[in-house]
Amino acid sequence: MTTASISDRHLDHAVAQVADVLHGKRRAPQVKAFFDESTFTVSYVVSDPATRRAAIIDSVWNFDQASGRTSFDSADRIVAYVEAQGLSVDWILETHAHADHLSAAPYLQQKLGGRMAIGHEIVTVQGVFGKIFNEGTGFARDGSQFDSLLEDGDVLAVGGIPLIALHVPGHTPADMAYVVGDALFTGDTMFMPDYGSARADFPGGDARQLYRSVRRLMKLPDETRVFLCHDYKAPNRDEFVWETTMLAERTANVHIHEGVSEDDFVAMRTQRDATLSMPRLILPSLQVNMRGGHLPEPEDNGVRYLKQPIDLL
Numbered sequence: 001m002t003t004a005s006i007s008d009r010h011l012d013h014a015v016a017q018v019a020d021v022l023h024g025k026r027r028a029p030q031v032k033a034f035f036d037e038s039t040f041t042v043s044y045v046v047s048d049p050a051t052r053r054a055a056i057i058d059s060v061w062n063f064d065q066a067s068g069r070t071s072f073d074s075a076d077r078i079v080a081y082v083e084a085q086g087l088s089v090d091w092i093l094e095t096h097a098h099a100d101h102l103s104a105a106p107y108l109q110q111k112l113g114g115r116m117a118i119g120h121e122i123v124t125v126q127g128v129f130g131k132i133f134n135e136g137t138g139f140a141r142d143g144s145q146f147d148s149l150l151e152d153g154d155v156l157a158v159g160g161i162p163l164i165a166l167h168v169p170g171h172t173p174a175d176m177a178y179v180v181g182d183a184l185f186t187g188d189t190m191f192m193p194d195y196g197s198a199r200a201d202f203p204g205g206d207a208r209q210l211y212r213s214v215r216r217l218m219k220l221p222d223e224t225r226v227f228l229c230h231d232y233k234a235p236n237r238d239e240f241v242w243e244t245t246m247l248a249e250r251t252a253n254v255h256i257h258e259g260v261s262e263d264d265f266v267a268m269r270t271q272r273d274a275t276l277s278m279p280r281l282i283l284p285s286l287q288v289n290m291r292g293g294h295l296p297e298p299e300d301n302g303v304r305y306l307k308q309p310i311d312l313l
């Protein structure tokens with residue numbers, strides 16, 4: 001799946017698609033962003049203006065850890081937009097199993113329809129975290145919680161605009177990026193040029209793989225619109241920003257602009273990751289997101305519980 005020749009062919013396909021939009025041979029998709037400030041997450045609705053078909057990428061299910069209460073404020077903003085625009089949702093995608101927020105994919109599917117998909121390597125993540133949370137045989141580790149598992153090079157349709165899935169491991173083993181027309185949804189491979197890159201120290205993460213994944217995406221044309229999954233502001237920046245261009249990433253990304261070697265990136269990333277504390281919601285997020293956005297089954301009193309492993313992570 002990740003041999004050089006096959007990977008390059010899939011990337012070439014994505015490059016050609018972006019070029020087609022830039023040369024006016026193909027429609028550009030419409031992209032609407034929704035920022036969840038409590039987790040610094042950006043969700044997207046990407047749609048084909050001609051057919052009104054759409055995909056939702058990386059939704060947020062709000063969770064208050066102190067009380068254990070959930071709410072759908074973030075997801076309901078997406079529902080309202082989709083309904084107001086008269087869009088039909090065909091896909092509800094995750095770029096990866098997030099460690100910092102819960103996914104609202106099942107809620108959105110129930111409200112709006114569409115098929116839930118994530119990268120095929122989610123099975124690896126389910127294996128690792130199934131062990132960490134000591135899940136029993138009731139927890140399937142085969143990705144069956146999702147409707148589709150995507151491989152590098154898979155092509156989905158957003159109306160008349162193809163969506164090309166690219167496997168970009170490193171932040172986690174299962175990370176995918178999605179190219180839709182001239183728009184790239186990077187997930188957590190890279191952040192704004194002034195902020196840099198995502199950590200690679202979660203179980204299954206790998207800084208060297210992350211470097212290679214980013215270098216691969218950086219072969220997309222300079223004018224590619226780049227949409228990020230998170231923004232945390234950056235030193236000397238007061239606003240949240242989540243859209244940039246590949247030219248800006250390639251030339252100015254503080255961690256991984258062209259000219260930064262693989263070894264230098266790995267050394268920087270490893271050193272920096274050693275200083276980071278765990279994301280606030282990592283324990284609830286992974287227990288829910290490895291189940292495709294579902295909570296564990298209720299206990300015999302009808303209540304659902306999440307686990308808190310002690311001294312393990």
Ligand SMILES: [Fe+2]
Nearest residue numbers: 096098099188
């Ligand atoms: Fe992430």
